[in-house]
Amino acid sequence: MIDSKKYLVAFIITAAIFGTAIFASNILTGKKLEDVRDIENRVALDILSSETQFSLLAETSCRDIGPGFLSKELGPLGERLSYAEDQKGFNDADVDSLKRSYFLLEIKDYLLMKQLALKCNVKSTFILYFYSSEDDRCEDCEKMGYVLTALRDKYPDLRVYSFDYDYDLGAIKTLISINKVKDRLPALIINGVPYYGFKTVEELEKNVPALKKLQTATTTPAR
């Protein structure tokens, strides 16, 4: 005789385990997105603070600008978003909305940095990196990403702003248009000069004068 009750109990327990897993996963994923949102808010606040400080520059000196003038959290924010994009379980619409805000924050930070460099004669190096997240659109983008991460690890002062070339955002399109970025990915704009195709760390260090200066800066003892 088959004890149907046993099957029912086993089914309910298994279904409960699945239900709990779905529930726990949703809660944790929600917390992660909240985490990203918090960082975005902090970056937005950092930028607002920097902009305000920058506006006051007319009345004060460039020397008053401290080392923490620009937000330090853009990098970690990018890593978190990139992880969320790769993982299953995150709500695509939520991630997309956070990505949109992230690109805008990057552009604001980039503009602020350019103004700062111009007004205060700060020697800064930054890279605009254009990639594509579409399948088979840019085979070398993944490799390029690793190179830029390695560069940023090597030169903490280097600012890398990465943008999805195909992302439907007016500000990115304008950025592409202003910098005349061709549809040959991966594309790098380093201090205004375009570089197309995959480049190794060594190639970039060898061919990009701006990076060379950074290299010198990191190897020269601080006074």
Place this chain on the structure above:
Amino acid sequence: MADVQAIILYCSLFISLFFEVFLLITYLEVRGEIKLEDERSLKGIANFPTTTVIVPCFNEEATVAATIESILALDYPEDKLSLILVNDGSTDSTLKVLNSFKTNSRISVIDKKNGGKHTAVNLALEKVETELVGCLDADSFVTPLALKKIIPYFDDPKVMAVTPSIKVHEPKNILQHIQKTEYSWSIFLRRMLSSLGALYVTPGPFSIFRAQVFRDLGPYKHAHMTEDMEMAMRMQKNHYKIVNSHGAHVYTVAPATLKGLVKQRARWSYGFLNNAIDYKTLFFNRQYGHFGMFIMPIATLSLFTSLIMVGNVLTGFVEKGLNLATRFRAVGFAGKLHWPSFDWYFLNTGILPIIVITAVGLTLFILYLSLKLADGKFKLHRGIFYYLFLYTFLVPLWLIKALFDTAFKRKVSWR
């Protein structure tokens, strides 16, 4: 496509988890019964049925003497136990070894042309006149109390066969240690299946039958080189009760090489699948209780779900490997190593990992119960770690071979 794959994967996980939960519920139901069996006194056995043990041999010169010695050392009345040793056309000195035991009046030796294990056992079965009959593969050894542990189960007149607990004999290398742990798992599984009346194999090493079984149901068949599975399925089909004695220990020599292991397991999986096909009328047939309604379908399905789950694990490893390779091609050893696990954000908290962790947790718990049941107590040994980390990678080797052989109707060989 990715969605279909995900659905198949989740279904496979659900089935596996369901089976584990089902086993644990069964364990909770029968643990009292198991305790009683463990505490049962062997001194109270009033009737020792006459028993014949058949030892079929094909090129077993290295181990057969120890096998026979172990049977002779059984704690059982000498006048109630006899042995039939069958040389199945060995090309080594097996016959010479067998003949050296001829002086013992309880032992008879048969020499025949090679025809396969089932022919050797069947020839011996024709000469059996005892109440009980069993078989012991010539690479296995019984412990002295094994038969005494089995006999009390025959007090129930409905019991027609009793299967033992099989353990690995002196594991030496990693593969054998993995099998040692795996066999402990099987001891637990068989004991649970016994309570469900759903044993689908009466293993070659020391399953003891009422001789009546063979008179009623006929001799062993070739049965896709797994005659012990076919016999159990035939018995189930005829509602003959098979139970398991987890306390009757038999040791077997486990394959020491990967090639040997894959060949053996592919034969088992192939044999199960093909016998299951032969006995497909039992599937989802209420008449056959848990055996037909649940165990046979899930055991068949598990061949495929295991492959899907293992495939998923391997795909994950391959993807990680490719990512590392891409990173290496991009930056070599340059750049800092990123260890995202230090930040909880980078822990994978998807539904799949949570379910997998739960399933692994249940597996570990069942493994703990299995080792306790097999050895009387839980003791950590290296086999557990090898099993946990390596077994997953071995399974697809024989599953793929078995499925391939079945799909293309390829014949399998014993060795």
